[in-house]
Amino acid sequence: MTQTKTERIFLIINKYAGHKNGAKAIEIVIPYLIKRGYLVEHTFTNHPGHATELAAKASVSGFDLVVAVGGDGTVNEVAQGLIGTSTPMGIIPMGSGNGLARELGISMDIRKSTMALIKGENLQLDVCKLNDQRFLCTSGIGFDAMIADKMSKAASRGFLKYVQLVIQESIFFKPLQVRMKIDGVVIEESVFLITFANASQFGNNAYIAPAASMTDGLIDVVVVRKFVKLWMPFFAVALFSKLIPKLPFVDCYKARRIELELANTPYYHFDGEPGRLKVPSKIELDEEKIWVRRAR
Incomplete structure (x- = not known):
């Protein structure tokens, strides 16, 4: 799928990820995207399952990209809200394992992973389930x-x-x-x-x-x-x-x-x-x- 320029990006941030460094996205990711002409909104998660709710709402609201800022748990929660939609998920990896980010070739460096949000390409992945x-x-x-x-x-x-x-x-x-x-x-x-x-x-x-x-x-x-x-x-x-x-x-x-x-x-x-x-x-x-x- 050929990447077209994303206009609206929504960041879902776990500020406690990466030894409480998740909030660094405010200082690094958002200015980078705004400087390049993107409309950026963000919010912090505050309870289990919150990221799923936020991701689903962002998709319905027409955001072009919904970004999980955090570790594997945050990524999984954001994904739950986007599975079955046409809205792609981006990742700024801030956890200890960062399994999906590494699988997708996304850098652990926050600046490089931010660049991948706008220079990367969309890929459709299988989803598995154990029971529900x-x-x-x-x-x-x-x-x-x-x-x-x-x-x-x-x-x-x-x-x-x-x-x-x-x-x-x-x-x-x-x-x-x-x-x-x-x-x-x-x-x-x-x-x-x-x-x-x-x-x-x-x-x-x-x-x-x-x-x-x-x-x-x-x-x-x-x-x-x-x-x-x-x-x-x-x-x-x-x-x-x-x-x-x-x-x-x-x-x-x-x-x-x-x-x-x-x-x-x-x-x-x-x-x-x-x-x-x-x-x-x-x-x-x-x-x-x-x-x-x-x-x-």
Whole structure:
């Protein structure tokens, strides 16, 4: 889709993102856009789900671009309000993981990501869902879902806190017993984690599903079976080297529909956010898609 000049841009800002640096958008992004002739409005989020409400209203009001300024949680919320509309979503990444932004080639530098808002191009992406919860990048159960839950309750956020929790919790984590159908084929395993991937990475360039595509109409299912804990450092290296599929305890599938019949865990995550799992669950493509502004 050829990019045409955007006239009206609406920024939805999580001012607490990026160690409370989200408000920097006021100082950097808005003047940059106004100087180049764009009409810019903005507002701050103030409660869970607020970004979804704001995005939906901005789309109905005829804004040409709605921009999520924050981390993966803010991006997911903004997206919920734009899925199925013709209004594209832009991203100024201010979080700790920034999974979708990295997937779209958007710079972590606020000035460069601002340039991508007006010099980028629109791309239509698949949307996935676990039961009724839509997600754009990844969802899953197991170790990473437990970490997502603990991160949401931690006094501090950020990559270092994440690493601390991973090291601490990996010592005591017990594998899950899981039974599911992947396009009708029964899989029954003891697993460390299972990821349902639309995008290739969790964030921070941690590639759990290197072969995943957000436009192929398929969900990549990555099953990490239980493994000896001595393998943990190799797992970490593989995650950041796009080598996860080569590990001997990893199986990868591509599917249109997954039915989770058994999983002895209360946790799941969607785009890094924690959720409470209800089994049986269905993971499938949503009927609607979303337009996003990616870097050229």
